[in-house]
Amino acid sequence: MSTQTTLVHTRDDANSPIKKRFNESSVISRAELDGAILTGVKQALSEQQIDLDRIVTAAVKSAIDEVLTPQISDLKREIENTNKAVTAVTGQIEQVEKSVCLLQSRCDSTQAAARKDRDQISDLKLDDLTLKIADMEDHSRRSNVRLVGLREGAEGDDCIAFLKANLPKWIPSIANREIRIERAHCIYSDKPSNRPCTVIFKLLDYTDRQAILKGARAVYPVKYGSEILHFFPDYSADTTKKRKAFTEVRKKMDTLGIQSFLLFPATLKVIHAGRQNLLRSPLEAEQYLLSSRPGHNIIAPVGLPPQLDRCADMDTEQSVTEQR
Numbered sequence: 001m002s003t004q005t006t007l008v009h010t011r012d013d014a015n016s017p018i019k020k021r022f023n024e025s026s027v028i029s030r031a032e033l034d035g036a037i038l039t040g041v042k043q044a045l046s047e048q049q050i051d052l053d054r055i056v057t058a059a060v061k062s063a064i065d066e067v068l069t070p071q072i073s074d075l076k077r078e079i080e081n082t083n084k085a086v087t088a089v090t091g092q093i094e095q096v097e098k099s100v101c102l103l104q105s106r107c108d109s110t111q112a113a114a115r116k117d118r119d120q121i122s123d124l125k126l127d128d129l130t131l132k133i134a135d136m137e138d139h140s141r142r143s144n145v146r147l148v149g150l151r152e153g154a155e156g157d158d159c160i161a162f163l164k165a166n167l168p169k170w171i172p173s174i175a176n177r178e179i180r181i182e183r184a185h186c187i188y189s190d191k192p193s194n195r196p197c198t199v200i201f202k203l204l205d206y207t208d209r210q211a212i213l214k215g216a217r218a219v220y221p222v223k224y225g226s227e228i229l230h231f232f233p234d235y236s237a238d239t240t241k242k243r244k245a246f247t248e249v250r251k252k253m254d255t256l257g258i259q260s261f262l263l264f265p266a267t268l269k270v271i272h273a274g275r276q277n278l279l280r281s282p283l284e285a286e287q288y289l290l291s292s293r294p295g296h297n298i299i300a301p302v303g304l305p306p307q308l309d310r311c312a313d314m315d316t317e318q319s320v321t322e323q324r
Contacts, residue, residue: 130238137236138265143182143206144234145213147199149227152188155199159184163201170222170229171215179212180204196227200234209233235265242266249285258292 147163155162160181168175184201203209216222216231223229235243243266250268253260259271268279272292279285 134236134238134265138239141234141236143203143209145201145203145209146232146234147201147229148232149196149229150186150199150224151227152186152197154224155184155186159186159199159201163199166224167212170224171212171219173215173218174208174211177208177211179208239265245282246285249282249289252289253285256289256292258289 182202182204187198213231221228243262246268250260261269263269268285270277
């Protein structure tokens with residue numbers, strides 16, 4: 001051991017608590033010596049522990065800085081990128097949701113419109129079919145005449161013979177015509193009443209039907225005994241209903257001296273103050289009636305189609321086929 005080392009140890013020994021204790025007392029027991037040694041060892045270990053903690057802390061920090069910090073930074077960047085991607089996807093999803101809602105709304109609107117169109121088409125088809133059926137029925141009845149006013153049983157057992165015998169008497173203008181009747185029958189009410197029966201007869205010649213109706217108007221009132229007879233064209237139920245709708249307004253027009261005629265199938269021809277007007281609904285006729293009262297100007301005349309303007313038989317009018 002060198003002299004320098006010896007001096008260092010000598011200095012340390014001099015500063016040692018054991019030496020100090022030993023120097024303070026020349027007499028020391030074994031237990032005290034052991035306690036002093038233990039205290040010194042603990043102090044030395046404590047100092048070593050502090051140094052070791054400092055070294056380990058520095059080593060761990062260095063390892064973290066060299067290994068974990070870059071990885072944590074990379075992970076942080078990846079998380080940020082992921083967050084951005086999630087945000088972008090969220091925005092796209094929200095846009096898709098809006099688009100889906102818009103499409104759903106359009107789909108609902110389209111379905112509602114389709115249902116409405118389907119219903120309208122069904123109604124139009126039904127109306128069109130109804131008109132066609134009514135037209136076909138009217139065409140099948142175009143040679144029919146409806147006779148109202150006979151008392152029940154007046155026709156006897158042979159309705160055709162009764163009509164052939166009496167029509168020339170009732171309507172002198174057809175006395176020289178050979179009226180050919182295909183069939184005839186009476187219609188009675190289901191309920192007991194004093195109302196006269198209705199006779200419907202079909203003529204083989206359409207011109208005979210026109211001659212009967214025109215002649216009956218010319219000699220009105222036609223009487224059979226005390227009964228007044230009325231001759232009408234025979235229409236389908238649909239056409240009859242449409243024509244009956246003009247009854248009230250025609251009565252009002254008659255009261256005001258306005259001449260009116262029903263054209264086939266259900267159009268009102270009005271002749272007033274030298275003007276002719278076609279009114280296609282009862283409401284339109286009522287409006288015309290209001291406008292024709294004093295203090296109002298009559299609505300502008302409506303031109304008549306040539307085939308209707310030439311009709312001599314305006315109340316009974318030709319069928320659609322005849323007009324064509």
